[in-house]
Amino acid sequence: MKHISQPAKKRLITLAQLLQQYPDPKITSVKIAQMTGWTEATIRRDISLLELHSGISNGYETKQLQKAITQKLGIGQQETQNKLCIVGLARLGESMLDQTLFEGTGFLLTAGFDTNQNRLDLIKSPIPLFPTLDLETKIRSLKIQYAILAVSDEKAQFMCDRLISCGIKGILNYTNTILKVSPQVRLLNCGPGFMLTNLL
Amino acid sequence: MKHISQPAKKRLITLAQLLQQYPDPKITSVKIAQMTGWTEATIRRDISLLELHSGISNGYETKQLQKAITQKLGIGQQETQNKLCIVGLARLGESMLDQTLFEGTGFLLTAGFDTNQNRLDLIKSPIPLFPTLDLETKIRSLKIQYAILAVSDEKAQFMCDRLISCGIKGILNYTNTILKVSPQVRLLNCGPGFMLTNLL
DNA sequence: CGCTGTGAACGAATTCACAGCA
DNA sequence: TGCTGTGAATTCGTTCACAGCG
Numbered sequence: 202m203k204h205i206s207q208p209a210k211k212r213l214i215t216l217a218q219l220l221q222q223y224p225d226p227k228i229t230s231v232k233i234a235q236m237t238g239w240t241e242a243t244i245r246r247d248i249s250l251l252e253l254h255s256g257i258s259n260g261y262e263t264k265q266l267q268k269a270i271t272q273k274l275g276i277g278q279q280e281t282q283n284k285l286c287i288v289g290l291a292r293l294g295e296s297m298l299d300q301t302l303f304e305g306t307g308f309l310l311t312a313g314f315d316t317n318q319n320r321l322d323l324i325k326s327p328i329p330l331f332p333t334l335d336l337e338t339k340i341r342s343l344k345i346q347y348a349i350l351a352v353s354d355e356k357a358q359f360m361c362d363r364l365i366s367c368g369i370k371g372i373l374n375y376t377n378t379i380l381k382v383s384p385q386v387r388l389l390n391c392g393p394g395f396m397l398t399n400l401l
Numbered sequence: 402m403k404h405i406s407q408p409a410k411k412r413l414i415t416l417a418q419l420l421q422q423y424p425d426p427k428i429t430s431v432k433i434a435q436m437t438g439w440t441e442a443t444i445r446r447d448i449s450l451l452e453l454h455s456g457i458s459n460g461y462e463t464k465q466l467q468k469a470i471t472q473k474l475g476i477g478q479q480e481t482q483n484k485l486c487i488v489g490l491a492r493l494g495e496s497m498l499d500q501t502l503f504e505g506t507g508f509l510l511t512a513g514f515d516t517n518q519n520r521l522d523l524i525k526s527p528i529p530l531f532p533t534l535d536l537e538t539k540i541r542s543l544k545i546q547y548a549i550l551a552v553s554d555e556k557a558q559f560m561c562d563r564l565i566s567c568g569i570k571g572i573l574n575y576t577n578t579i580l581k582v583s584p585q586v587r588l589l590n591c592g593p594g595f596m597l598t599n600l601l
Numbered sequence: 602c603g604c605t606g607t608g609a610a611c612g613a614a615t616t617c618a619c620a621g622c623a
Numbered sequence: 624t625g626c627t628g629t630g631a632a633t634t635c636g637t638t639c640a641c642a643g644c645g
Contacts, residue, residue: 210598214598218579276601291496293492293496302577302592302594347600371600379415379419389599391593393503393573393591394503394505394506395415396573397503397508398414398415399589400570401476401483
């Protein structure tokens with residue numbers, strides 16, 4: 202099996218999501234290019250990494266392609282799903298407390314944490330919520346491997362350290378703090394302050 | 402002046418922010434590498450793009466380096482600041498309605514928009530808020546060039562189109578919708594669903 | 602023909618490796 | 624010796640260009 206690069210992986214996941222709502226039973230690289238703005242060549246190269254060989258000279262079957270992507274990348278099916286939690290449930294964290302946001306990504310939202318017991322009582326959510334006190338125990342017992350960090354900037358590094366000490370694999374940092382993480386932890390800065398620097 | 406690539410630019414901005422809170426008056430590429438996880442070589446290359454030539458064999462002066470970065474990249478000073486607005490002020494949008502999040506990024510938060518007049522009345526914010534009705538007029542009159550999109554998924558594409566029709570230059574998409582934009586508009590998907598795909 | 606799949610060319614960014622300064 | 628700055632090598636991702644299938 203060929204190696205699929207990060208950018209290619211990302212495009213393929215997006216593509217799978219697009220195909221889900223694509224009306225025609227057939228699709229070509231040209232049409233995908235029009236929808237996404239990627240070049241034809243890139244799209245064909247990406248798809249060729251799946252080693253389907255089913256599209257020869259005829260475009261791809263929408264549903265088949267979609268299925269191939271999710272299968273090859275191992276997203277969607279329960280067994281492979283990576284468990285995810287949200288740490289910090291103020292406005293920002295609470296706004297992400299919704300499994301539908303993660304459908305088709307390969308992640309399963311499994312828990313929410315907040316220090317404020319009052320807030321935990323107030324929020325009604327189908328996802329179980331816990332006080333931050335239980336962070337370590339719950340992360341280990343529920344086998345959570347990924348976290349969305351949405352606490353206040355002051356607590357960010359501290360909570361980050363606690364998450365790492367639980368052996369978490371990846372963190373989406375929605376705070377505006379530059380976090381120091383050990384190299385085996387994948388960290389992505391998602392806060393607006395960080396993302397804007399990609400626009401300049 | 403040498404060309405500074407996107408990735409390098411991003412690292413330099415992060416570095417400038419780090420330097421702001423760095424205690425020692427001197428710093429070396431090794432120390433930066435430890436803090437950030439980047440390689441020494443990359444750091445030295447990045448800094449060399451600034452054409453300082455002040456660090457020969459001795460490490461860099463913290464403050465001087467920081468100043469050089471912000472100056473060279475033209476961030477921080479009022480004249481160069483790019484104006485930014487937030488569209489959609491529900492929990493997510495409201496949580497970003499805070500200029501301090503954007504300090505040192507070269508962006509100035511200038512307006513917030515929401516369809517719900519009631520919400521506009523309720524939120525107290527030093528940043529001026531407007532009904533979505535006035536989106537086009539205000540964006541043009543205030544010369545806003547960048548937007549944070551934080552509306553509900555259903556309205557995302559519609560609002561995106563309206564923003565583009567105003568000639569906006571870049572959009573941070575915090576919704577979970579895959580947006581179709583014209584190629585001259587820079588689009589960054591920041592929603593957790595999108596960001597997670599970078600962790601896989 | 603129109604479309605895929607892919608070797609080869611290309612371009613961009615990172616890393617190596619070392620000369621040179623204090 | 625410890626550090627920077629930078630040509631050269633390398634790696635990685637994208638794009639070209641075309642052979643080959645239906």
